[in-house]
Each structure stands twice: as C-alpha cells, then as structure tokens.
Amino acid sequence: MLQKPRGTRDFLPEEMESRREVERRMREVARTWGYREICTPEFEELELFTIRSGEGIIQEMYVFEDKGGRKLALRPELTAPVLRMYVNEGRTLSKPLRWFYFADCFRYERPQKGRYRQFWQFGVELIGADSALAEAEVIMLANEILSVSGITFSLHVGHLSFMRTLLGELEPEDQKKARMFLDKKDRRGLEDYLSSRGHAGLSERLVALADCRDLNEVFAITGESQDMERIADLFRILDQSNIRYTLNPGIARGLDYYTGMVFEAFAEGLGAENQVLGGGAYRLAHLFGGEDTPSCGFAVGFDRVMVARGEHDLPGRVAIGVAFTPEGREWALAAAKEFRNAGIVTMLDLSGKSLGQQISHISRTADYALIIGSRERDERCVTLKDLRTGTQKELSLFDAVSEVSGGDPR
RNA sequence: GCCAGGGUGGGGUAGUUGGUUAUCCUAGGGGACUGUGGAUCCCCCGACCCGGGUUCGAGUCUCGGCCCUGGCCCCA
Structure with missing residues (x-):
C-alpha cells in the first residue's frame, strides 16, 4: 500500500472541522484589528530564502528545478515572501499595511511532536510603522489570537x-x-x-x-x-x-533577523517543541530591492496550537436523512430541496433498499429521518422521525422544516 | 545527522522455549427482511512494514532499510 510522504498528515472530517474552527477565530480577530488576508505562491525562487539565511538552509528546504531550469523552493516560512510581495506590489499602498496570512509551509526536517514537514502558519505583518505603539499592537494582537484559539x-x-x-x-x-x-x-x-x-x-x-x-x-x-x-x-x-506577559531580555534567538523588539509564546503539553509563536521587529524590504522599511510581525505554529488544544468536541449541525419509496421519489427530491434551502444538512438515501433499512442506515449519521412514500406524496406531507427519541409525526413540509430548524444536533 | 522505544486486517488487540489453516472486538461490504428494523440473524472482506540471513520450519531469532512515537541537533 502507498503511504503518505514522511512528515505529512491526512485530516479526516472531524479534525478538519476543528482546524477550520480555530482558523476562523484567528482570522476573525485579525480582521477586527484591521488586518486583511493575503496569499503568496506556494513556491518561490530559491534565492528569496537564501539572501537572508545563507546557503546553509538549502538542506532544510524542499528545493527543486523546474523544466525551465529555474531554481525554486517550497516556502519554508512566509515573512520573506510577504515582504517580497510588498516590494513587488505594495510599495505605493498607503502605510502602514496590515496584512495577515494562513498558509502551509515546508521544511525538510526530522519529524517529531508538533513538528511536521508540511505545517501551517498563521501570521501577521505590520509594514511601514515604526513606533512603540506599532510593536505593542502586534504583541496585543498575538495575545488575542492565541487566547481565542483556546490554549494556555x-x-x-x-x-x-x-x-x-x-x-x-x-x-x-x-x-x-x-x-x-x-x-x-x-x-x-x-x-x-x-x-x-x-x-x-x-x-x-x-x-x-x-x-x-x-x-x-x-x-x-x-x-x-x-x-x-x-x-x-x-x-x-x-x-x-x-496584557499578561513576562519581560525576558534573554530571548537571544534569531538576532540576525530581528532588529529590536522580539517576543515568543510557549504552550503547555507540547514536549520539546513548545514554542507556538515567534515574532518581532525587523527590516527586510531593502534586501529584496525595496526601500529600508521598518516592519514587525509574528507567526503562529498552527499545528502546535492544535496539539496544545487537545481533543475538543465541536457542536455538530443538525442533519436529516431522507428515506423514500420509489413512488415517493419526486416528492422526496422536492422536500430535500426545501430543507437545504433552509440551511439544513440533508442527505438522500442512495441505496433504494426497504424503508426499514434506509432508516437504519440514516440513524448512524443523522438526527432526523424524513420518511416519504406514496401516502405522503398523495397528501403533500412528510413523516418526520426524531431518531433520538424514536417519536414521529406527520407534518406539512413547512412545519417539518421549522421543527428541524429549532432542534438541537446530537 | 544522532539516540531510545516501537510497527500483526481500516481502528484496537492475542499470539508461550521458533511448529498445522494467526485470536478476539470493532468498523466496512453483502443478504434475509418490501411503511418503521437505531433491531435481529446469516455471509463476506481484510493483516504479520520491506528485503536479506539462520533454520526442516520465522509474526517470533538476526542484520539492513523504511515508517511511527519521543528526545538531541536545528529552527529562517
């Protein structure tokens, strides 16, 4: 059997939903501070990353040559690409620029807890502001983003x-x-x-x-x-x-990169890789052909945040399954459309088996079964069975939709 | 790149000093059952990470690789 590449992960729907929820909260906070989302290419010219960090990092990157002989690299981080983007197309925008990103990065390293070869970062760059307040803003934003993500x-x-x-x-x-x-x-x-x-x-x-x-x-x-x-x-x-913080003059990492304020955040329960955020003030634009521009920002290790959160059950959405006989199919299709228009997750039975079997199957994935046969078709009504209580009633389509809309998910 | 511990159906597991057809649970698929079945019954699918070695015989011992989980190094 084929395996996924080392250091990568598959995400099943449950995990994906939980990741999307955290992602949504982070985006929402960034937006309320006036930061807007940007996107840069998944790969860049190799040189973009070696200008600042030297040739040594090539062995920790996914580097390749395309058919035109260009030396490219999958992005190992986003700050350099974002600043490259700023120099390319953001220079004439009015400063300061408040940008954020949520993107995957790639590093060729030994995987361990909270460290993968493909990983996601949520990050923020504040470009073209040079003041204590600008630096403070970025720290406060970082603090709020980590807070809403639900970690300690x-x-x-x-x-x-x-x-x-x-x-x-x-x-x-x-x-x-x-x-x-x-x-x-x-x-x-x-x-x-x-x-x-x-x-x-x-x-x-x-x-x-x-x-x-x-x-x-x-x-x-x-x-x-x-x-x-x-x-x-x-x-x-x-x-x-x-803001709850600790003054730490001992932060010594990345001195080549940052120019002034630096900050980090650590979460519990992560083992050796417990840093979930790093940031500070820096000057990079001039390296990519722009004017010397004061900037500051941070990046959150999204996967580490997810590990630090642990298991969380998300409230699901109410879902119904539609069981129907051949005679009821047309009416069932029409009913399903109504439910979906009302924003209710609606799944038609695809097996064509007996009603009993259909209901049996529906009960595994839904909260309600909608039962439609010739009787319902003739009376233009539906039978709604609450699968948690086992009770059922015959209702008009309109009443059935409002009944389900008011119900709680399992 | 280094160190430690691991790897048995999709998930979880049993497997004795090497010995017949590899255990159990669960999930998945199919059927019986044609308007109530979230059931019941029957059936099926499906694994010893890969490759050498030792042996009459390897899931079991041994070597190498791959992968997983931690730790070191690194962390733009």
Whole structure:
C-alpha cells in the first residue's frame, strides 16, 4: 500500500472541522484589528530564502528545478515572501499595511511532536510603522489570537537592544557563540567561553540580564541608551493594556533577523517543541530591492496550537436523512430541496433498499429521518422521525422544516 | 545527522522455549427482511512494514532499510 510522504498528515472530517474552527477565530480577530488576508505562491525562487539565511538552509528546504531550469523552493516560512510581495506590489499602498496570512509551509526536517514537514502558519505583518505603539499592537494582537484559539500559553517579550549593548564589545563570532550559550541556558559554558576569550566579567552581567524581569533592573545593567525611552514606552503600553506577559531580555534567538523588539509564546503539553509563536521587529524590504522599511510581525505554529488544544468536541449541525419509496421519489427530491434551502444538512438515501433499512442506515449519521412514500406524496406531507427519541409525526413540509430548524444536533 | 522505544486486517488487540489453516472486538461490504428494523440473524472482506540471513520450519531469532512515537541537533 502507498503511504503518505514522511512528515505529512491526512485530516479526516472531524479534525478538519476543528482546524477550520480555530482558523476562523484567528482570522476573525485579525480582521477586527484591521488586518486583511493575503496569499503568496506556494513556491518561490530559491534565492528569496537564501539572501537572508545563507546557503546553509538549502538542506532544510524542499528545493527543486523546474523544466525551465529555474531554481525554486517550497516556502519554508512566509515573512520573506510577504515582504517580497510588498516590494513587488505594495510599495505605493498607503502605510502602514496590515496584512495577515494562513498558509502551509515546508521544511525538510526530522519529524517529531508538533513538528511536521508540511505545517501551517498563521501570521501577521505590520509594514511601514515604526513606533512603540506599532510593536505593542502586534504583541496585543498575538495575545488575542492565541487566547481565542483556546490554549494556555505564556508570552515572553524582550528587546535585542539590551543584549546588543552588552555584547557590543565582542567580535561577531563571539557574539554568536555567547547567544547560543544564553539560549541554551548553559551558564557554565558561557562563563568558560568568555573567560577563554578574555571577557571574564561579561558572563555574570549577561546572566543577570537574562534573569531580569523588571525594566529598571535591565537599565541598571545596560546603562543609559538612546532607545531607552521608546522601549520603556512599549512596555508601558503593554501594561496599560493589561496584557499578561513576562519581560525576558534573554530571548537571544534569531538576532540576525530581528532588529529590536522580539517576543515568543510557549504552550503547555507540547514536549520539546513548545514554542507556538515567534515574532518581532525587523527590516527586510531593502534586501529584496525595496526601500529600508521598518516592519514587525509574528507567526503562529498552527499545528502546535492544535496539539496544545487537545481533543475538543465541536457542536455538530443538525442533519436529516431522507428515506423514500420509489413512488415517493419526486416528492422526496422536492422536500430535500426545501430543507437545504433552509440551511439544513440533508442527505438522500442512495441505496433504494426497504424503508426499514434506509432508516437504519440514516440513524448512524443523522438526527432526523424524513420518511416519504406514496401516502405522503398523495397528501403533500412528510413523516418526520426524531431518531433520538424514536417519536414521529406527520407534518406539512413547512412545519417539518421549522421543527428541524429549532432542534438541537446530537 | 544522532539516540531510545516501537510497527500483526481500516481502528484496537492475542499470539508461550521458533511448529498445522494467526485470536478476539470493532468498523466496512453483502443478504434475509418490501411503511418503521437505531433491531435481529446469516455471509463476506481484510493483516504479520520491506528485503536479506539462520533454520526442516520465522509474526517470533538476526542484520539492513523504511515508517511511527519521543528526545538531541536545528529552527529562517
């Protein structure tokens, strides 16, 4: 038997409905903040992704050549494509642009819990706004989107300025190493490394900084800086908005990518891959031939959100099945049309078996059986059987529709 | 790329120190039953992940691969 490709998944109707429901809620929140949906190609020129991240990521992407010899890649993320799109066709639109997307991405990695080779991201980009309020807006939006998705999460907000100030005295190579140790929370490793590079005093300050949960403590370590007031304002806005977050100056990941504010969210019950959201302020447009444009955004790992939610039963829709005899078929077709016009899920029996067998089959997938034979046809009525109670009555078509409309699904 | 544990019909399972036709439940299909049957009865379908090796004989032992589940690495 043929198997699906490694790291991909099939979704049965139940799971799909539950995914669509969460997706719908996320879209709805984004819309109420004025963000509008966009869509970019499933694959792009390979170069779009290597410009920023280097050739090294090719081995973690689905890369291929088309019949014209073009080097292409399935998109591994959406920020670069969205900014490419902005440079191509969004430059003359009035700023700021508020865009969101829900799309699948592909990465050639080892699958594990919450990590697949095809996965979905819900993301937001706010392009062309450069203020504390813009950054705060994106964080607040992220917070609301995760909230409506029904998961328990913690939000960590940091700023690269803190770390940069301290790391400034190091060579770029050493900065990278130091960040790696910080990210892994390997304090001994950090200390040993920095001592060996002649910066013995620095590790203590870095560790202290990563531990800070209060802005005043942070500034006590980093000293005064130019953007101090703006950073303070960002956190002031978050506090005024009653967002629950943790100040985390230790966020060290993706420093090459982001330029200022950075934030992440973590959910419970996900094992090693517990990050469900990442975002921050960045500048990418100039890499793709546009003007240097301040932007910020985030991406939600949709599949991880679904894993973190666990099993949820969705309320189903009321459904009816129509059982009929050959003489009743025409009237049954007309009746089914009426029910569907009223928005009721209506399934005709396709087997042509005896009424008893039809009802037996209908009872597995529907809440009501509509029974139509020559008697109903002659009297222009229908027999409606409530399959949960077993009671049935003969009604006019109009009354039957309103009866079912008012009923609850199983 | 590395480590650990797994892989028996669609789903869930039993299978002893290697030994006849691989167990049970469930789902699915068909039939009896022609206006009540969500039933009942009967029947059917369908599996040892793949490939080598050991053996008279492998679901069982062994090696390699694939896949799954976790963890490491990475995470734009």
